[in-house]
Amino acid sequence: MATAAEINELKEKVAEACRVLARLDLTREPAGHVSARIPGTDHMLIKARGPRESGVRYTTPDDIVEADMEGNIIGLPEGLASPREIFIHTWMYKKRPEIGSVIHIHPPMVVTFTVVDKPLLPIYGAYDPGSLRLLLDGVPLYDKSVLVNNDELGEELADAIQDKEIIMMRGHGVTAVGPDPAGAGINVILLNEIAEMNYKARLIGEPRPISDEDIASFKSAGRRTGAAGGGSAWETYRRMVDA
Numbered sequence: 655m656a657t658a659a660e661i662n663e664l665k666e667k668v669a670e671a672c673r674v675l676a677r678l679d680l681t682r683e684p685a686g687h688v689s690a691r692i693p694g695t696d697h698m699l700i701k702a703r704g705p706r707e708s709g710v711r712y713t714t715p716d717d718i719v720e721a722d723m724e725g726n727i728i729g730l731p732e733g734l735a736s737p738r739e740i741f742i743h744t745w746m747y748k749k750r751p752e753i754g755s756v757i758h759i760h761p762p763m764v765v766t767f768t769v770v771d772k773p774l775l776p777i778y779g780a781y782d783p784g785s786l787r788l789l790l791d792g793v794p795l796y797d798k799s800v801l802v803n804n805d806e807l808g809e810e811l812a813d814a815i816q817d818k819e820i821i822m823m824r825g826h827g828v829t830a831v832g833p834d835p836a837g838a839g840i841n842v843i844l845l846n847e848i849a850e851m852n853y854k855a856r857l858i859g860e861p862r863p864i865s866d867e868d869i870a871s872f873k874s875a876g877r878r879t880g881a882a883g884g885g886s887a888w889e890t891y892r893r894m895v896d897a
């Protein structure tokens with residue numbers, strides 16, 4: 655059972671991930687929520703919505719509430735409500751016992767690629783091996799543009815992501831998972847990076863995927879992205895945006 659101090663620490667990590675992603679302009683306010691599974695329980699901590707909520711970029715631990723895996727908020731503070739799309743989180747945790755965090759957010763550049771028939775291509779390697787690996791691992795598309803606001807849709811989305819680390823949602827956003835909020839957050843940042851570069855490449859010409867041989871060299875490295883704590887990159891982003 656997590657202690658009160660551990661819960662508070664986890665609340666701060668959830669709030670921090672909200673602030674970092676929003677300050678990197680990876681969502682339109684106030685859309686987006688980060689959650690973390692409370693270790694050893696079937697409860698989570700999640701960014702709440704409602705009249706008293708802070709914007710995603712200003713999230714504090716006071717905006718984070720506890721919920722069960724049916725989406726019920728425990729002891730909901732006045733002025734806060736559960737996100738309507740809490741079913742994204744409940745179903746990811748139910749279907750993926752290995753994950754510790756879920757992030758649903760609306761990064762504009764990634765959303766742009768969900769609304770055209772232009773795939774994200776593996777156009778670079780050494781520039782950013784992490785985002786290349788994330789793409790090569792497979793990034794599924796959830797083809798509906800509706801709010802995921804009930805159990806049926808939540809389960810459908812969780813089935814659609816399979817065992818991957820991030821899924822694009824058509825005309826909507828992304829849902830990323832990871833061992834903790836920083837690890838899931840890095841997955842959002844990496845996917846956005848390769849989307850930005852694909853977009854820029856299309857502005858000036860026809861993007862050219864790197865060779866199969868080069869792709870194989872990155873695949874064979876085998877390391878998955880979104881490591882616990884987000885690696886050193888997360889700390890850099892956190893400091894960069896003063897979150």
Ligand SMILES: [Zn+2]
Binds near residue numbers: 758
């Ligand atoms: Zn959404």
